[in-house]
Every structure is written in structure tokens, then in C-alpha cells.
Amino acid sequence: MLGNSILILCAHGTYGHDDDAYGAMLLANTSLAKGLKTTLLLIDDGVFMAKKDQNPSKIGLPSNLNEILDFLALDGQLLVVKDALKERGIDEKELVQGAGIIDSSKIPAIIIEHSVSITF
Amino acid sequence: MSEDSKLKILTVILTRGAYISESAEIAFRTALRAHKKGYQVNVFLYLDGVWVAHIKGDKNFNNPGDWLKRVIRKGINVCMCHRCSSARDLVDGDYIEGVKPLGTYELVGMLRASDKVLTFGG
Numbered sequence: 001m002l003g004n005s006i007l008i009l010c011a012h013g014t015y016g017h018d019d020d021a022y023g024a025m026l027l028a029n030t031s032l033a034k035g036l037k038t039t040l041l042l043i044d045d046g047v048f049m050a051k052k053d054q055n056p057s058k059i060g061l062p063s064n065l066n067e068i069l070d071f072l073a074l075d076g077q078l079l080v081v082k083d084a085l086k087e088r089g090i091d092e093k094e095l096v097q098g099a100g101i102i103d104s105s106k107i108p109a110i111i112i113e114h115s116v117s118i119t120f
Numbered sequence: 121m122s123e124d125s126k127l128k129i130l131t132v133i134l135t136r137g138a139y140i141s142e143s144a145e146i147a148f149r150t151a152l153r154a155h156k157k158g159y160q161v162n163v164f165l166y167l168d169g170v171w172v173a174h175i176k177g178d179k180n181f182n183n184p185g186d187w188l189k190r191v192i193r194k195g196i197n198v199c200m201c202h203r204c205s206s207a208r209d210l211v212d213g214d215y216i217e218g219v220k221p222l223g224t225y226e227l228v229g230m231l232r233a234s235d236k237v238l239t240f241g242g
Contacts, residue, residue, distance in 0.1 A: 006228075023135065027227070033225070034229065116231055118231075118239050
């Protein structure tokens with residue numbers, strides 16, 4: 001039986017794969033509601049999800065910002081990979097408050113410290 | 121029953137539909153092999169993975185729906201995300217018999233009770 005922690009890796013952001021992004025958020029917030037220690041790790045294009053003040057409705061896409069803010073309010077741990085931000089020209093100041101920035105070299109250790117990892 | 125003799129539980133999550141990749145076939149083959157090796161297996165169809173449950177008819181080419189039916193015939197617990205299927209207008213009668221619509225709340229419970237979790241998508 002697995003423990004009480006879950007890591008959700010999201011490699012797809014709101015733009016292009018919005019169902020993956022929303023599916024990750026839905027599972028992340030449900031996991032928190034069920035009392036599991038939950039970490040959302042945004043990698044690759046997933047980092048776009050953590051941008052504050054974004055408004056994808058202008059191009060007909062839903063925003064997951066409310067879900068991200070709910071996640072943080074419920075004490076979820078939000079981590080964003082620094083290299084992925086840099087590659088996409090996103091400054092750390094553009095992210096929602098509460099997002100933790102990590103180096104990609106830390107990813108294996110983060111995976112190991114959680115009971116289960118699910119990738120979107 | 122001792123701790124060692126309890127069946128290990130594997131949960132397989134499929135997030136991609138049929139034909140776009142081999143994820144569905146590989147997920148179902150993995151589920152069948154694990155079942156054969158003595159695991160208690162759950163299969164959860166999530167996001168576009170729910171579309172595989174829609175493939176009810178016979179095909180003269182590769183048929184992921186047939187793999188899913190095989191999984192169900194073996195007594196493996198197959199569920200799909202109710203919200204994902206509703207979003208795709210996949211309603212009762214449209215999908216393969218034996219697939220149970222459930223919420224993510226139940227999925228998290230399933231994950232918690234599992235010894236191993238594998239995600240197929242990408």
C-alpha cells in the first residue's frame with residue numbers, strides 16, 4: 001500500500017494541451033481534499049500554468065489560475081523548474097505567489113520522496 | 121492472511137485515446153500481464169483515455185476496444201472518469217459494458233490503496 005504523498009508532474013501547460021493541464025489540477029486538488037500531501041511539479045511547457053495575470057480566454061482557452069490558487073490555499077506544494085522557465089523567457093517574478101523554483105537536478109530526489117508520481 | 125500473501129495492487133491510469141499512440145494497448149497488455157502474475161489490478165481511463173471505452177465494434181485492424189474487453193473479461197476492475205466522459209458526451213450505452221464511471225475522489229482512494237501506480241499517456 002502506498003503512503004500519503006502524491007507527486008503530480010505536469011509537462012503540458014494551458015496552451016496546446018489544456019485538458020492535460022486541467023486533468024492534473026483536478027487530480028491535484030482532489031488529492032489535497034482527501035488529505036494527501038500533494039506536490040505539483042511543473043516541467044517543460046507545464047510552467048506556463050504558473051504565470052499570474054494570464055488570460056487565455058482571449059484565445060478561447062480556459063485558465064487554470066483559479067485551480068492553482070485553490071491548490072496553494074489548500075497547502076499544496078507548487079514547484080516550477082528553473083531551466084524550463086529560462087528556456088521560455090519567463091521571469092520568476094511573473095509567477096503566482098507561493099510557487100517554489102527548483103533546479104532540474106532536484107527532480108529525481110523529489111520523485112523518490114513521494115509515494116506515487118503521476119505524469120500529465 | 122499474512123502481509124506477504126496479500127495480493128499486491130496495481131493501478132494503471134490511461135490518459136490517451138486510441139490510435140494516437142500505442143499507450144492504450146500497452147496499458148491493457150500491462151494490466152493483463154500483471155493480473156496473470158497475481159496482482160489485483162485497477163484500470164482507470166482518464167482524460168482522452170475514456171474514448172477507448174467507446175470502441176465497441178469489430179475492426180479488421182488493430183482494436184484497442186478488444187483489448188479493453190479482454191481486460192474486463194479477466195475480472196480486472198475498469199473505471200473511467202465520470203467528468204471526462206460527460207465532457208465528451210460519452211453516456212451510458214455508448215461505452216463498453218463493464219466500465220464503471222467514477223470520480224477523481226475515488227481515483228485518489230484507489231491510488232492510496234495501491235502498491236504500484238503506472239501512468240500511460242504522453
